Amino acid sequence: MNLELDNLDIIGRHTPDPLRFAFEKKKGAHAGGVAKPVSPDLVQSTLTSAFSGSGEKTPRCLYIHIPFCRVRCTYCNFFQYASSSQLIDRYFAALKKELLWKASMPWSQDYPFQAVYIGGGTPTDLSAEQIKELAQLVRRHFPLTPDCEFTLEGRINRFDDQKFESALEGGINRFSFGVQSFDTKVRRSAKRLNDGDEVLERLQHFVSYNSAPIVIDLLYGLPHQTLDTWANDLELYLESGANGVDLYQLIEMQNLPMGRLVAQGKLPEPANTQTKASMFQMGVEFMAKHHQTRLSVNHWSSGNRERSIYNSLAKTSAQVMPLGAGAGGTVNGISSMQYRDMDKYIAAGEANEFAAAMAFHRSPNAHIESIIKAAFDRGVLSANALPKGMFERLQPLFQAWKKNGLVELSSGYLSLTLAGQFWSVTLAQNLIQVVSSNQAQPHNKKITQAA
Known part of the structure; x- marks a missing residue:
């Protein structure tokens, strides 16, 4: 070897x-890993075959992508469309059509799903009625395990009590908020909306419902983020009462707003690898000191309510059915990435076709x-x-x-x-x-x- x-x-x-x-x-x-591309002229027939069979009895997840954001964060590589009610309504109608179509296929009904994740983008930019309807459609049309983890991802901005309660009524049982930092200067430089103290207050408010786990993401390595501000972010995680936290390092990717702003002298350089390593060490030691339960190398829970099922399965071994523009997943050994372009996505649905921009055969070593x-x-x-x-x-x-x-x-x-x-x-x-x-x-x- x-x-x-x-x-x-x-x-x-x-x-x-x-x-x-x-x-x-x-x-x-x-x-x-490595995967062999499906010839473009065979994508539709290959996916039809994948969804027509029962498939392996391995863990399954459902991923639903909501490709809208009110503002593009400087570090984000996933931004697709600025939020507007008219565009969201048009997209939501197409998403429901795809959901019902895929739910009717043999593979979808053959084995229960352990986790559902509504991500983005900013899913909390949907209306209260849309959040509730989407969750109810999933529960009505897909087989879910009795303990299925059903996550709504989003941000605190404009996520009011009506939306939170509508999500609970629809069957959402986990909420993941991209806080990234509680420091207002760091947040503003990254184009995050709301001051840090407002984010903390709203998190504590949602935790007080005691109705579902509240989990947050913290990002280390951002411009203006010092070791002291990072230490304070960790302390405020505890103060928030959140049920879990992910600690992610900033990945420096080209052609992002942050890179352009740094080049123009409008932002300081983000942390280098060595500083991010120090921040990671601080996070690990902080969580151990405060007896947080480690669920993975990057994720901790504060008690027994947070399970992080989707994250642990989707990043590793599960089959994931993709729904929505820009969603990706794997079904019966065929991976696919759906159109990011809204018009192409909607047109595929109207033609009763898979909205796959590309597909791949599973690696022999998958x-x-x-x-x-x-x-x-x-x-x-x-x-x-x-x-x-x-x-x-x-x-x-x-x-x-x-x-x-x-x-x-x-x-x-x-x-x-x-x-x-x-x-x-x-x-x-x-x-x-x-x-x-x-x-x-x-x-x-x-x-x-x-x-």
Whole structure:
């Protein structure tokens, strides 16, 4: 097995400070494998076949995309359309049509869904009536497990009590708010609406309902965000009473508003990798000090109500049915990304066609890739989870990572150190690359990266 042990991009640097210097920077938001594109003229028939069969009895999730935002955040790569009631109404009608159409297919009814996630964009820009109707349609037309986690993502801005209560009435049982920071200066520079104290007050208000878990995202590495402001963000998470928190690092992507503003001298540089590593360490130590339960390398809960089912499944092993413009997912071994363009999305629905801009056949190593992604998201890989003998064949690579301070090895388990947790996506991507290169199928001549 070629483990690329002379490749520093794979094994990392040998340094006294692997947390900050093992690699140059994080490779991406998520680890991914290789997939073979479906010929454009076969996309419709391939997806029809995928949805017509019963498929594997593996975890299933439903993802619904709402591609509207009132304002584009400076760091966001997902912005599609500015919110307007007329455009949202037009989109919502098309989304309901797609929902009912896909719900009627054999695959959709064959096995229950463990999690539903309404994301965006800003789903809370829907009206109270639309939020309730969308949730009710899902519950009425899809088989859901009795304990199905049903999440509505959004922001505090203009999410009033009527919308919150309508969501609860529709069957939403989890709310995820993208706070990013409680510091008003940091928030304003990132084009986040509402001052930090208002965000805190509204979160505490929603928590006081005691009707569903309230979870927040905090982002570290933003312009104007110092170690002190980050420490205060962590304290305010506790003060908010939220049931859980995700700590995400800012990923520097090209052609985003933030990059242009920095180049123009209108924003200071965001934090470098070393500072973000320090922020990650602060977050991990803070959560341990305050006895928060760790659900993954980036997610914690404050009690037993938060489960983070969708995040743990969708990033790793689950099949995910996509609904809406810009949504992506995998059904019966076929991955697809739906049109981001509103007119193309609506036209596909009117023609009773899949709104897929592209589709891919599952990688031959998809099962192993899912095991790796799930393990590194949890922070531990078991020898028993991999095909027989693979853990042993990978030992030279694992030993190199151990020497570089990224992992520990004990009794058939590889566990990530603090440094390894910070670089977990990079390590998972590297392991997938090594496994894929050693098990590559010679007939797969054309491959592409798939998230």
